[in-house]
Amino acid sequence: MIILIPFELLKLRRIIEKKRTPETLDALKHLIFHDIIGAIQKNEEAGNITVDDARKLRGLTHRLYRHIYSHYEELEEINEMTDESLLLDIEIVEKKLEKKRKQELSAKDEIIATKDSEIAALKAEIERLKNNK
Secondary structure (H helix, E strand, C coil), X not given: CHHHHHHHHHHHHHHHHHCCCHHHHHHHHHHHHHHHHHHHHHHHHHCCCCHHHHHHHHHHHHHHHHHHHCCCHHHHXXXXXXXXXXXXXXXXXXXXXXXXXXXXXXXXXXXXXXXXXXXXXXXXXXXXXXXXX
C-alpha cells in the first residue's frame, strides 16, 4: 500500500483546477510535505521500506506532481520547494556513496599495508637464507 502514497496528490487536483487560493495552495503544500513525504520518511525509518524504495517514491511523487501541477504559475513556490526536497535526497545518496567509497579505500589501504609487511618479512627471510649459505 505504501507504493500508492504518491497518488495522494490526486486528492486536491479538482480543487486546484477550479480555484487556487492561498488556502488550497497551503493544503497542497501540507499534502506534499507532511502527508506524502512525511509518510514516506516514517515508513523508511520504521523499516517498512528501504532507503532506495523511499528515494523512488519521492521521485515518483515529484514526477507526478510536475505532471499534474507544474503548469500553474501560482504553484511556482511549491515547484521550487519540491525541487529542493529532491535535491536534498540526492545529496544524501551522494554522501552515503562517498562514505562507502572512503570505507572501501580504507579497507584497501589496510590490505596493502598488510601485504607490504608480508613482502618485507619475506625479503628479510630471503636475505637471511642467502647469508646462511
